[in-house]
Amino acid sequence: MANADNYEASTRGGSADALAEFDEHDRGLIGRIHHILHQTPAIVPLIVLVVAVVVFGLLNPNFWRVSTLSLIFQQIGIVGILGCAQAIVILTAGIDLSVGAMAVLSSVLMGQFAFRYGIPPTFAIVLGLACGAAMGAINGWLVSKMRIPPFIVTLGTWQIWLATNYIYSANETIRSQDIEAQAAALQFWGQRFQLFGAQVTYGVVLLIVLVLIMAYVLRHTAWGRHVYAVGDDPEAAELAGVNRNRMLIQVYALAGLFCALAGWVMIGRFGSVSPSASTGVLGNIQAITAVVIGGISLFGGRGTIIGMFLGALIVGVFEMGLRMAGADAQWTYLLIGILIIGAVAVDQWIRKVSA
Amino acid sequence: MANADNYEASTRGGSADALAEFDEHDRGLIGRIHHILHQTPAIVPLIVLVVAVVVFGLLNPNFWRVSTLSLIFQQIGIVGILGCAQAIVILTAGIDLSVGAMAVLSSVLMGQFAFRYGIPPTFAIVLGLACGAAMGAINGWLVSKMRIPPFIVTLGTWQIWLATNYIYSANETIRSQDIEAQAAALQFWGQRFQLFGAQVTYGVVLLIVLVLIMAYVLRHTAWGRHVYAVGDDPEAAELAGVNRNRMLIQVYALAGLFCALAGWVMIGRFGSVSPSASTGVLGNIQAITAVVIGGISLFGGRGTIIGMFLGALIVGVFEMGLRMAGADAQWTYLLIGILIIGAVAVDQWIRKVSA
């Protein structure tokens, strides 16, 4: 050990204990913009969005009307809430194919609780939300305790919830007029108020509030950091003292709760309770699309909920904009495909240049 | 440096250079079975499969007829080929949502080339296969060179190919009778021969040959090992000298070619060329299901093509078995959902115990 000291001793003194510092180099304007983009990548989808709004407005000036924009928000309301659910699951490196099915089944349960069994509406809603959370918890339990890959679990439960939904409801729709008369609370989120001359539904407000809350939770609480840690490297997180199983069950259950909330919002938006809502089949892919366009990695651990929100908006803006520019249904479908790729390509390009 | 030697020199002599050896410990029968299962995990789905066949046969003896079993193979023919395409893509840690759309569009292109432009059938088929490979190559180019996540790329191209398919074909079906009369080569894979008293179509033979070839390629060629390396850790693979971009383009293009092949088989199986074939919409999820049940990791780099084949068979057996047992459609979905989760849970459990 004597020999070790004769050189290891010389590690003290001089500038050895000063913090490293470098001159901030001059970047120029473009450089500074790149730098900002790189630091806050969530801005990139925002730019795509603004450009899209401008272009579509030029194609059809009606697009810029406040009412059109408020319509877009209404249209993405449900996908946005499902996107919140999907986002937290994907941040844990999971995936939830059953979000749409949970939403539809929850809405059917709320409706049937109120109409078939005559439970008071508010109570029926609470029960419906609880069922949603329970369905999510089942997903979480299978993923964490049984160690079945999330894709398989939710592929299975997707089919299970959806089939249950059809069997239980016997495919019967509860009509809007009946709900209005007997259980108006179910339609709560469909109510609207005026803002800057546009109609805004409570459902849209809910979405925005939910996104803000989740952004806060993920960024500023220990629970949120653990969500990222579990998704980033599950083994490392576990070795570092995060209870992976508990986190997963909580995340999936919360996702289930959000889906039930989306189901409630669906009743408000469509008036009726319908087991054959296409959200049950397409909701998952729509939510995943929003999440991925918003820059959340499917491999977990990277991305923000605000990005998801912007991703949902981009899709909504494209759809509405193309329709208003006069593209027919098939061409809209095609162009949206191109635009999705294009939007993300621009994003990638900016990030690369600025890195 | 002198001091280093005085202890580092003592690393030679004695048993320092003998290879480590341990006694093989006694495992007992169960232990040995576990060990075999653990060494060759592909056996596990095989067991699930055998159990399923036995159970369904007990529920409805018709299930055990050779003709029924050959029917199952015919029914999984297309999903199996799409599964080969999906499997190599997923092994590179990608995903291809556009497989079904590529298959349908390719089949439509083959049909239209032959009927709209009067190109000789064999040539039309070759052109159709080339188009499939080209579509795949576009996917691959976007994924590798543009660095857009595969999910986004193929989500976009899924919509693009599908809309192109509807627009280009003007939603017109080419009837089986016409094809038989004028371009019988398109129906080649639908031809059948007798084997052990059952009808076997050429399409089934193609599937089995394709699976065997791909199993060989992935296991025993450098290209196959590079597929795994790219999926396992793309950065490491690149640092170690694998040309990631070239591999990805090749893999996606090959997947596109397989899809076009599946499109050709579709014509043989259904007789007609139909742009609204539901494979365009559902093919991707079916192929992914087969791949994942077969034990290939969605995170890339792990799994075998034989597993995918067994995964497709499991789904085919469950679907046929439940139908023959008299479950109606929604109950079938529900039970398949449960069985998918159950099959993988059993698999996980066996692996865990034996690990």
Next chain:
Amino acid sequence: QDISACLITKTDTNPFFVKMKEGAQAKADELGIALKTFAGKVDGDNETQVAAIETCIADGASGILITASSTSAIVPVVEQARDAGILVIALDTPLEPIDAADATFATDNFLAGELIGKWAAAKLGDAAADARIAMLDLDISQPTVGVLRDQGFLQGFGIDLGDPNKWGDEDDDRIVGNDVTQGNQEGGRRAMENLLAQDPEINVVYTINEPAAAGAYEALKAMGRENDVLIVSVDGGCPGVQNIADGVIGATSQQYPLLMASLGIEAIHEFATTGEKPEPTEGKNFFDTGVALVTDEPADGVDSISVEEGMDLCWG
């Protein structure tokens, strides 16, 4: 002896097919027939129907009732079934060619569309010349049933069809646009919103079915336009007819799925016991189970039944 039958519907999520299944099941129970039911996974799902027919052949069924998703693509496997000695009856939608099936018990979907088209044109009177029409169709893959209803409506309204085998190729200015609904409320509302954003002056809305109509109504209500727009639809399910009474839908063409299904089961029973095949309606090449226009505001020159009558006949 044991008679078994198969019922294969397009999907089993649409109430129309759920009712069809109920009708078949009731009749089968009555006649002691073992019934197995199958359905496609999405609208236009030919593959699953093919697999279903194959299953029925393998299982030795006596007869198959099918509402084909793809009327021509299903034909080869139907031939296989007939070669195996199975009676194949097309329900609701004729196959192409129609004699590919042993018999067809169907509604004329084109006629169903034509009726509501005529009714809408008659309601508007002279205003029909500058109507603003929204077309809420089924799916971008343009399944046959959707095309027939859509084109029937346009024919009835007096619009040039272009190619009658596809929608969207008409160049009449009165059509604001086509959008797709997947045949449910959700799609109906979104499609209506999209078309309204394109042209807020829309005053006639064709919808593929009543759930889509209910969704469209919600969108109109949100814009405060629910009272000055004519919504027409097809199907005639009980909630749909109730919606006519409530003023949500103006008129709908009613079909009779329960009847189709129970007739089909009876025919299979007949075939299995006596070997006789059912005959088509006189003058047509299929057995027409009929279609009726249901509305509370009858229009000149279009036969219709009232909502009360419709409620009695509706499939509930």
Next chain:
Amino acid sequence: MTDPILQAKGLVKRYGRVTALDHCDFELMPGEILAVIGDNGAGKSTLIKALSGAVIPDEGEVWLEGKRVNFQSPIDARENGIETVYQTLAMSPALSIADNMFMGRELRKPGFAGKFLRKLDRPAMEKFARQKLSDLGLMTIQNINQAVETLSGGQRQGVAVARAAAFGSKVIILDEPTAALGVKESRRVLELIQDVKSRGIPIILISHNMPHVFEVADRIHIHRLGRRLTVINPGDYSMSDAVAFMTGAKEPEREAA
């Protein structure tokens, strides 16, 4: 002699055809620094994983303070006061240095924000993290909010060691804590180890650096082919002897192992 604080008897761990632990025994005395040395692949990491709950042994028993324990996960071990730096470091690459240091024991803001909104006290965590890194001489980390994946190999290891030392408890296990560290940083880690020992907390140190091991260790556990070959006293043997034992160049005299 006192009783061992942490003890293992007859641990066995097999991975398929590979035997990582082969009836291995282990003892850690209160307040001591126990070095574990051995060839690559001798099973050292597997041993400490079995002790800290990260691996569940196929056979054998673990005793903590005279009580039999059965850790099912590293969290169990941590709750029993065993803090570990794994060879793989166990960090979340995409998260920041501070996030990683406080993973599972985050600081919350005082008052309402922390209590009800459960808001993290980032400034406090960052200050603490910066302090601990400076103590280790890691002066080249320019941005404390950098993601761990962007750190150099050595910086990353430094963060992991700082984390374990900062939350010192009943036993601290360090698996090759200085492998990627520079001369200065290694020196500081050794000082830190001495410092922890002086607080009375026993340490298990796995290292391939013989001078370091002989400098700080009270006893040296020599691991070979999945089992404890012998335990030596650094005063009684030379480095050459130790190396010869661990590589198999020489056999120790049989003692009560």
Next chain:
Amino acid sequence: MTDPILQAKGLVKRYGRVTALDHCDFELMPGEILAVIGDNGAGKSTLIKALSGAVIPDEGEVWLEGKRVNFQSPIDARENGIETVYQTLAMSPALSIADNMFMGRELRKPGFAGKFLRKLDRPAMEKFARQKLSDLGLMTIQNINQAVETLSGGQRQGVAVARAAAFGSKVIILDEPTAALGVKESRRVLELIQDVKSRGIPIILISHNMPHVFEVADRIHIHRLGRRLTVINPGDYSMSDAVAFMTGAKEPEREAA
């Protein structure tokens, strides 16, 4: 004096707010062993990544054998004869040892199977891999078909070093090749380095182990805060001097850097 075989001028690499290389120069002479030493985070790994194409510098030039080169990927560098062991090892965890060693340069069976069926010659690759590992003294690897992720940290590093040395070419770069290795295995790596040098191939060796550096290096490049501080001759300075320079405890006299 001869011309450098590999040279870099004014390399700059910034990551957001972090400066990893700050106008760094570099020279490697033919046939020499050049050691690069420096604090953690000094930018050593970034420097060699820039030389081997794994990182594209923001500014600066790289010259190989007097010709300006512009590597876009590690494959480019490899084709120009530069073989590198990265600090992160660059191995595919799920693949076997032999697969990893031969990644990108697999052996095919002789005759028809290899030529037309492109069949790999697994027995040959496994034999070769086993041989190279034994040369490095890695005797604890029991199963040559083990996936790399199941190897111990040191075994893994041994495989990476064996790979680079086996396919020796124009320049070999080793980034901390012995960090996780045991005493015996480190020793063998040093012998291997000498051996490679005797074949006339120059080597860049990054290491924190001063005795090893002073034992094998012909010249020592001292890296500090993203740039070359100075290059010293191990004969002219003591280890203490070198450490003092690299930590900033002492400043070298200004020479033509």
